[in-house]
Amino acid sequence: MIAIKTESKMNKVTIEEIKAKKGKGKITMLTCYDYSFAKALDESCVDIILVGDSLANVVLGLKETNKVSITEMLNHTKAVAKAITRSLVVADMPYISYQKNPKKCLYYAEKFIKAGADAVKIEWFDSCPEVIAKLIKNKIPVMAHVGLTPQTAHLLGGFKVQGKDKESAKRIIRQIKILCSLGVFAIVLECIPYQLSRYITQSIDVPTIGIGAGKFCTGQVLVLYDVLGLYKRITPKFVRAYADFSLQTKKAATKFMEDVKSGQFPAAQESFSINKKEWKKMFAELKQSKDKSKNKRLFA
Numbered sequence: 001m002i003a004i005k006t007e008s009k010m011n012k013v014t015i016e017e018i019k020a021k022k023g024k025g026k027i028t029m030l031t032c033y034d035y036s037f038a039k040a041l042d043e044s045c046v047d048i049i050l051v052g053d054s055l056a057n058v059v060l061g062l063k064e065t066n067k068v069s070i071t072e073m074l075n076h077t078k079a080v081a082k083a084i085t086r087s088l089v090v091a092d093m094p095y096i097s098y099q100k101n102p103k104k105c106l107y108y109a110e111k112f113i114k115a116g117a118d119a120v121k122i123e124w125f126d127s128c129p130e131v132i133a134k135l136i137k138n139k140i141p142v143m144a145h146v147g148l149t150p151q152t153a154h155l156l157g158g159f160k161v162q163g164k165d166k167e168s169a170k171r172i173i174r175q176i177k178i179l180c181s182l183g184v185f186a187i188v189l190e191c192i193p194y195q196l197s198r199y200i201t202q203s204i205d206v207p208t209i210g211i212g213a214g215k216f217c218t219g220q221v222l223v224l225y226d227v228l229g230l231y232k233r234i235t236p237k238f239v240r241a242y243a244d245f246s247l248q249t250k251k252a253a254t255k256f257m258e259d260v261k262s263g264q265f266p267a268a269q270e271s272f273s274i275n276k277k278e279w280k281k282m283f284a285e286l287k288q289s290k291d292k293s294k295n296k297r298l299f300a
């Protein structure tokens with residue numbers, strides 16, 4: 001039996017609280033892309049909801065996350081934000097809004113904040129320090145993302161564990177130092193060896209949130225559709241599915257089809273009715289107008 005935590009005081013999680021968790025407790029983060037799931041996640045008291053650009057894969061069926069558009073990410077951010085009373089909402093900035101166009105990063109980040117995000121997430125890339133400095137200077141809280149950065153996976157040899165050799169590990173450590181000096185409030189570590197994420201987590205004041213980075217991070221994040229067992233096209237080693245929504249969906253759809261075909265759906269209690277008097281009156285009036293109508297078959 002899983003006890004679902006419901007807090008009576010549903011105060012909004014703040015950036016300060018996330019930062020303060022370092023060394024005190026674990027941070028939980030899940031991705032989410034729509035109103036209904038966001039409501040359920042918010043009610044289950046997850047600390048952070050990330051409107052991840054994994055939306056490209058699990059919702060839009062695209063192969064690469066860097067193909068998702070700004071409008072798509074903004075619309076889903078709005079839908080998620082509408083449902084939230086408690087969790088901190090972080091929106092992934094899509095590739096096109098800051099990597100393709102670093103000069104426009106502030107313009108687009110402000111759009112995500114207006115759409116209801118409390119912060120934005122930025123993946124490491126060459127001009128990442130300039131972009132992050134500009135956003136933070138303009139009071140936009142930034143979560144950074146290093147290690148395997150899916151938007152530029154093609155530059156990293158594909159979807160591979162990063163930091164497995166000394167040069168690559170040193171490169172990630174250099175990036176972390178820069179990010180900490182810029183003032184990001186949290187850093188996602190994706191697909192790096194646990195020894196490296198432990199070293200990083202122990203060396204900095206900023207909370208780390210791991211995905212495929214072992215258990216020593218300050219927190220953990222997973223893609224919601226992986227957790228629910230809904231997206232099965234690719235299942236990385238680090239995923240743990242806590243449900244089988246794909247199977248449940250197929251079972252529900254099959255039962256619905258059976259019930260429709262056998263006449264068991266809809267039942268009387270799932271239908272509406274008109275009161276007898278009204279029905280009779282309507283018929284009487286229809287019959288009267290029968291001769292005037294061109295469509296005689298309906299009134300026959």
Ligand code: KIV
Binds near residue numbers: 031055188211221223
């Ligand atoms: O978009 C996403 O889902 C992410 C997580 C994997 C951290 O960036």
